[in-house]
Amino acid sequence: MSDPETLAVYAAQAEKYATLATLDMERPHVERFIAQMPKGARVLDIGCGPGVVTGAFAAAGMEAEAWDPVPEMVAMAAAQPGVTARQAVYADLVAEGVYDGIWANFSMLHTSLADWPAQFAAVARALKPGGLFHFGTKLGEGEARDSIGRFYSYISEPALMDLMAQTGLTVEYTRTGEGAGLSGEVAPFISVQARA
Incomplete structure (x- = not known):
């Protein structure tokens, strides 16, 4: 994510977003991901925001890394006990076979929809064999900005399933719904969880 307007929105509203992220902890996909991880798992949270979920990974005994392009978010994530945080984006993911979960x-x-195939491929390479990938996104088509100026790419469920399959990821969990964000x-x- 490198869109300046989007980054500025998150920097300005970091505290408000942190409150919303705390509510996300109640969602079943968080519990499922944690339950699927082996003891002492190494996990990466890309676009971690305030790191609330990453903190839950660390609290569960995982080696938890948090990445975000917004310095204000990185600082919040770094304050979570047991979390290692850094300012980074998808393009920085060059590791191979090191993560139990992403x-x-x-x-x-x-990020632009045109970049998704390469980003999915980088995730798949970075996972250990059998590693778990959790991916959440908004459904729809095309690219647009929301009412507060953030850039969005939208994808349909069939297109997302095709992208997962083309990347060699095996989907084992999906959850759909509606929600209001920032x-x-x-x-x-x-929300999708798939195995490498």
């Missing part, structure tokens, strides 16, 4: 919840959607706009979403 968590990318509503972060890739702020802008207050209600939109359909999907």
Whole structure:
């Protein structure tokens, strides 16, 4: 994610976003991901925001890394006990076979859809064989900005399933619904967990 306007929105509203992220802890996909991880798992949260979920990974005994392009978010994530945080984006993911799990919840959607295949491929390479990828995004088509200026890429569920399959990821969990995020706009979403 490198869109300046999107980054500025998150920097300005970091505290408000942190409150919303705390509510996300109640969602079943967080519990499922944690339950699927081996003891002492090494996990990466890309686009971690304030690092609330990454903190839960660390609290569960995982080696938890948090990446975000917004310095204010990185500082919040670094304050979570047991979390190693750094300012980084998808393009920085060059590791091969090192992570038991990668968590990318509503972060890739702020990058151009044209970049998604390469980003999915980087995730798949970075996972250990059998590693788990969690991916959350908004459903729809095309690219647009929301009411507070953030850039979004939208994808349909069939297109997302095709992208997972083309990347060699085997989907084992999906959850769809609707929710309101930082802008207050209600939109359909999907959460997917897949194995490398």
